[in-house]
Amino acid sequence: MTLAQVNLAMSWDEWAAHDATALAGRVRAGEVTPAELAAQAAAGIAKVNPATSAVVEVFEDVVADPLADGMDPSGTFAGVPYLMKDLGPTLKGRLQEMGSLLMRGNRATADSYLAGRIRGAGLNVIGRTTTPEFGVCSSAENPAVYVTRNPWDLDYTTCGSSAGTAAAVAAGVLPISHATDGGGSIRIPAGVNGNIGLKPSRGVFSVGPNGSDLMGVVSIQGCHSRTVRDTAAFVDGCRGGAPGEFMPYWMPAEPYVDLIRRDPKPLRIALSHEWGDYRATPHLVAELERAGRFLEGLGHHVEWALPAVDFRAAFAAQTTCYITNFAQTIANLLRQLGLERPPADLVEPMNIRIWEAGLGASYSERTAMQSAFNTTSRAFGAFFETWDIILTPVTALPTPKVGTTEYLTISDNPSVLDWFGNLWRNFAYTPLANLCGIPGISLPMAEQENGMPFGIQAQARQGNDGLLLQLAAQIERALDGRWNAGRRPGVHVTAASA
Numbered sequence: 180m181t182l183a184q185v186n187l188a189m190s191w192d193e194w195a196a197h198d199a200t201a202l203a204g205r206v207r208a209g210e211v212t213p214a215e216l217a218a219q220a221a222a223g224i225a226k227v228n229p230a231t232s233a234v235v236e237v238f239e240d241v242v243a244d245p246l247a248d249g250m251d252p253s254g255t256f257a258g259v260p261y262l263m264k265d266l267g268p269t270l271k272g273r274l275q276e277m278g279s280l281l282m283r284g285n286r287a288t289a290d291s292y293l294a295g296r297i298r299g300a301g302l303n304v305i306g307r308t309t310t311p312e313f314g315v316c317s318s319a320e321n322p323a324v325y326v327t328r329n330p331w332d333l334d335y336t337t338c339g340s341s342a343g344t345a346a347a348v349a350a351g352v353l354p355i356s357h358a359t360d361g362g363g364s365i366r367i368p369a370g371v372n373g374n375i376g377l378k379p380s381r382g383v384f385s386v387g388p389n390g391s392d393l394m395g396v397v398s399i400q401g402c403h404s405r406t407v408r409d410t411a412a413f414v415d416g417c418r419g420g421a422p423g424e425f426m427p428y429w430m431p432a433e434p435y436v437d438l439i440r441r442d443p444k445p446l447r448i449a450l451s452h453e454w455g456d457y458r459a460t461p462h463l464v465a466e467l468e469r470a471g472r473f474l475e476g477l478g479h480h481v482e483w484a485l486p487a488v489d490f491r492a493a494f495a496a497q498t499t500c501y502i503t504n505f506a507q508t509i510a511n512l513l514r515q516l517g518l519e520r521p522p523a524d525l526v527e528p529m530n531i532r533i534w535e536a537g538l539g540a541s542y543s544e545r546t547a548m549q550s551a552f553n554t555t556s557r558a559f560g561a562f563f564e565t566w567d568i569i570l571t572p573v574t575a576l577p578t579p580k581v582g583t584t585e586y587l588t589i590s591d592n593p594s595v596l597d598w599f600g601n602l603w604r605n606f607a608y609t610p611l612a613n614l615c616g617i618p619g620i621s622l623p624m625a626e627q628e629n630g631m632p633f634g635i636q637a638q639a640r641q642g643n644d645g646l647l648l649q650l651a652a653q654i655e656r657a658l659d660g661r662w663n664a665g666r667r668p669g670v671h672v673t674a675a676s677a
Contacts, residue, residue, distance in 0.1 A: 187222060188215035191673045194223070195351040198406040202354065203257035203301065213245035213258025217305050220260035223352040223672045224306070230333060230670045232325045233346035235265055236274065237306040245303040254301025255416045261302035262356040264344055266310045267386070267400060268294040278324060279312040281525040282512065292385045292421035293400055297357070300416030308343025308356060312527050314364060315505055317586040317606060318342060318579070321527060328581060329372060330670035331631045335578050338371050340364040341403065345372040348403045351672040355409050361398040362501065363573075363609025366621035370573030370634020373623040373663040374403040375651065377410050378609075379418075380641050381616030382428045387421030396552070397500055397613035405662070407652040411435035414644065429642045438645050439652035446479045446567040446650065448637075452575070455490020457607035459575045463633065466625035467572050470635045473624070474570075477657060486562035486569070488555055488611070496551035497610050498599045499544060505530070506537025529588035529598055536595045556615040556641075563617075563640035568650065571608040573621045573634035579605075608636055618644040622651055623662040632663050 188211050189197075197205070205211045221242045224234045241247050245258050248270070252258050263270065266277050269287035276282045297304065309319040309327045319327040319342035327342040329335040330350040337345045341358035345368035348356050358365040360378040369376025381392055384400035404410045415435050420428040431438070450471045452459040459467070471481040509521060509530060521531045562569070584590050585601055592598045603610075612619040618641070621634030639646050655662070667673065 187219050189219060191351070194219055195671070195673050197354065199256055199259045199354040199404065199409045200406070200412060202259045203255065206257040213252060213303055214243070216258060217242040217245055217260045217303055220305060220353045224347070226672055227330065227350045227352060227670055230328065231330050231346040231350060232327045233308055233343035233350070233352070234262065235276070235307040235309055235325070235343065238273070238304070241303060241305050248298065248304065250298045250303045251301055254299055255412050256301035258301055258303050259355065260305045260353050261297065262306050262308045262344060262347055262353065263304050264310055264341055264357045264359055265307040266314045266340070267359045268297070268357070269389075270294055270304060274307070277313050278310040278319060278321070279526065280323060281516070281522065291389065292387045293417060296417040296419065300413070302355070308341075308347055310340050310342060312530055312588055313505060313508055314340040314359065314361065315530055315533065316340070316588040317367070317602060320581060320587050321589050326581060329578065329631070330668035331373065332629070333670065334580055335631065336581050336583070338368045338578065341368045344403050345369060345374060348372070348374050348405060349668055350670055351667070354406070355402055355404045355413060358401050358403050359398060360401060360613065362497070362613050363606050365401045365403070366573055366609050366619055366634065366636055367606060369403050370621040370623070370636070371578045371632065373632035373668070374405065375407060375410055375623065375662070376403050376621045376634070377401055377414070377644065377647065378612060378619045379414060379644050380429055380618045382420070382426055383414065383418050383644065385419065385421040385424065387424060391425050393425040395504065397504070399613065406660070407439055407648055407655050408436060411439050411648050429644070431645050435645055435648050439648050441649065442653045443646060443649040447565065448474055448479050448481045449484035449566045449569040450481060451483065451485045451569060451571055453485065454571070454607045455488070455494065457575050457604060459572045460577065462628045463572045463575070466633060467570065467635060470570060470624055477653060484566060484569070486558050488558045492551045493555040493611055493614060494603055496548045496555070497614050498596065499540070499548040500614070501599065502533055502537035502595060503540045503545060506534045506540070509534045510538060527588040529590050529592065529595070532593075532595050552614050555611060559611070559615050559617060560640065567639065567646065569638050571636045571638070573608060573636045574605050575607050576605040577627050577629070578631055612638055615641065617641045618647050620647045620651055622654060624654065624658070626664070
């Protein structure tokens with residue numbers, strides 16, 4: 180036993196039994212300090228990271244002094260440790276390398292607005308978690324950078340792009356961590372790692388000051404957690420627009436932490452797995468049906484139904500959005516570095532092809548894309564005039580094994596369009612929520628055939644994030660808090676061999 184283990188504030192079983200809200204309560208009661216919590220999380224990283232490769236860097240100075248970067252200990256989370264995905268919000272003076280060899284050594288010159296909100300909510304940012312290069316693909320797997328593995332079975336991927344956060348929360352390192360979602364990157368890794376993952380509505384979390392919803396369109400910020408109340412508290416504490424936003428930001432009638440204490444009224448809930456050309460496997464359809472029966476048992480009306488969406492047009496527009504957005508992201512980084520094109524030894528091959536495919540996109544192409552976004556969003560809006568929730572699997576296929584390169588940006592597929600088309604065959608159910616700006620949440624209430632966890636996704640109309648959290652909290656109470664049937668992954672801070 181190491182000295183660090185001897186001096187931990189809690190046993191690992193005690194640590195894993197606390198969510199972030201409970202840890203904050205103990206800080207306020209004077210039973211533990213933010214520094215002790217940070218030290219315990221750092222010890223957890225040291226314990227499981229050799230197996231999972233979930234964390235890129237630990238900020239040792241902030242572990243030693245939780246106030247070093249301006250965390251507000253009077254905030255909701257009172258100094259609970261938190262990890263930031265290595266993509267999205269920037270932290271002044273800290274590395275942000277975006278999963279890319281090209282960006283090695285890149286340091287942010289300022290905090291983003293959301294970083295300030297996170298610290299103001301009392302979250303102590305102690306390090307960075309892994310992401311695929313620029314967040315483009317479905318798994319953080321480039322052996323030249325790192326290979327992040329699923330703590331439930333190290334032969335399998337965490338999916339992505341919030342790969343490291345998913346593994347860290349699932350392995351019990353800490354109860355809450357940052358995630359981003361441009362097409363499922365919060366919900367999919369939450370679903371296959373047994374976490375709760377809410378993609379909020381457009382207009383909840385700011386991407387300012389260096390980005391805006393007008394430019395990004397599909398990307399959103401959020402977190403992974405193990406309890407609904409932690410996610411609700413995170414949204415309550417961190418939401419809101421930065422000065423100069425292009426659009427209004429949603430504000431609920433009451434804080435979500437209060438709303439979720441009440442069950443929702445009986446809801447009209449639609450089930451679907453037939454998402455245009457895409458279908459889930461029979462086992463995953465059976466898990467969706469089981470979830471539907473469970474919700475019927477809670478008093479909700481459940482039946483099969485589907486929005487009247489032109490799915491082919493919607494996915495074509497989404498593909499255009501990704502190609503053009505990522506191409507401009509890479510182009511902007513190249514300009515900062517004084518480069519004319521992505522170096523083949525520093526940028527993954529599919530990302531180079533995406534840059535080539537999207538760099539010369541015309542205004543007319545983006546206008547056509549936005550037109551498809553509009554008609555798709557209106558179709559979902561009409562659907563939610565009749566239905567409160569639509570329930571789908573979080574993916575159509577089982578979790579890939581590590582090294583399944585067809586989903587990765589190290590793929591040798593010469594066709595960008597074919598590569599994206601292959602992604603949609605598995606990750607079909609999440610991206611249209613980004614297109615429409617509607618909320619979606621993945622809940623760990625199902626299981627894959629091999630015993631790994633699986634998420635059931637609920638989506639609602641734009642701005643109705645609170646209803647998703649209400650429903651999630653009702654399910655959590657009905658399960659007596661036992662998400663994943665009370666199971667933990669084999670690689671976990673409580674495991675002697677972790």
